[in-house]
Amino acid sequence: MIRSVSVFLFAFLAGAAVALVARTVRHAPHADAPEPPLVLEQAPMVSNALVPPAPTAAAAPQPPETHAHAHAPAASATSATTPVRSETPTVARPVNTICAICGMDVDPSLPTEQYQGHTIGFGCRACPPKFRAEPDKYGPAYVRNELHAP
C-alpha cells in the first residue's frame, strides 16, 4: 500500500512537474502570441461600442471632403488660368509665323492685317502694301502660313 501510494505520489508529482515544465515551455511562446490578441480583442470589445462609431464616421467623410476640396480648386484654377492666358494673346496674334511674300519671320511689332477673319502678320514693312493691293492673291498663303509661290 505504501509503495503504491508513494508510486502514485511520485507519478503524480512527476506528472505535475512535467505539466509545469510543459506549461512554462508552452507559456513562453503562448505568452507572446495570445496576449496581444487578448488585449486587442478586449480593447475592441470595449471600444467597438464607443470609440469606433465616432472615428469611422468622422474619418470616412473627411478624406473625400479634403480630396474634393483640394482637387476641385486646383483643377479649376489650372484649367481656367491656362486657357485664358493662352487665348488672350492668340486673339491678336497672327495666324501665320512667316511672311508669305518675303518668307521672313513675322515681326510682332509690325501692324497686322485682317483677311477673311484671320489676323495676318508680316515680317517687313514692304509686304503689307503688297498684301493690301492683292489680298486675295496673298491671303490664302498667309492663312496657310506658307510662302507665296509667285
Ligand SMILES: [Zn+2]
Ligand atoms: Zn514680308
